[in-house]
Amino acid sequence: MYTLPVLPYAFDALEPFIDKETMEIHHDRHHTAYIKNLNDALATIEGYTTPSIEILLQSLGSIPESIRTKVRNNAGGHYNHSLFWTMMSAPKGQTAQGTLKDAIVSSFGDVSALQKKITEVGLARFGSGWVWMVVDQKQLKVIDTPNQDSPVTENMKPILCIDVWEHAYYLKYQNKRADYLSAFWNVVNWRTVETLYETAMT
Ligand code: MN3
Numbered sequence: 001m002y003t004l005p006v007l008p009y010a011f012d013a014l015e016p017f018i019d020k021e022t023m024e025i026h027h028d029r030h031h032t033a034y035i036k037n038l039n040d041a042l043a044t045i046e047g048y049t050t051p052s053i054e055i056l057l058q059s060l061g062s063i064p065e066s067i068r069t070k071v072r073n074n075a076g077g078h079y080n081h082s083l084f085w086t087m088m089s090a091p092k093g094q095t096a097q098g099t100l101k102d103a104i105v106s107s108f109g110d111v112s113a114l115q116k117k118i119t120e121v122g123l124a125r126f127g128s129g130w131v132w133m134v135v136d137q138k139q140l141k142v143i144d145t146p147n148q149d150s151p152v153t154e155n156m157k158p159i160l161c162i163d164v165w166e167h168a169y170y171l172k173y174q175n176k177r178a179d180y181l182s183a184f185w186n187v188v189n190w191r192t193v194e195t196l197y198e199t200a201m202t
Helices: 020-042 053-058 065-086 098-108 111-124 177-184 190-201
Strands: 129-136 139-146 157-163
Touching: 020 065, 053 065, 065 157, 098 111, 098 139, 098 190, 111 129, 111 139, 111 157, 111 177, 129 190, 157 190
Parallel strands: none
Antiparallel strands: 129 139, 129 157
């Protein structure tokens, strides 16, 4: 059984950039629904013991075909949102530091060039999905995925993610995904991103 992680801050902690109502609905209803659907689907496999969510996402081929799409969508939904909550924190004017900053400079030029690239990729994602910074073969890359697909399935290591489904921003930003993406940089928890980077490189 997979369970809903506790949000590591209050629903209103990200105001005014991400509003309280969006956070409450997104965490308590959307994320809860992915977990329920995932548990329900896996409960139909007799004697199945749930592995870590990462292992599940890397072994979707072993899931019975009749429920594989449901498991893929909802396991991705659970993993992606669990990571996304840790990606944000109350606005404190943080920026990237240390070995992560050095890697960003060498891969993208500087932090603002990285942010511009992530924004472009996030805007170009047609329909629902995610934009990511991942470590792939020890290299930093910016990628996007459709729906709830997760880079973990492709053995990449996500270190930063932004949900670009409309449910992540519609109440406050309506159709203006660009404004949401620009506001997001105020609430990035760069300390989390740095820790994920260091772990991914070891
Ligand atoms: Mn979402």
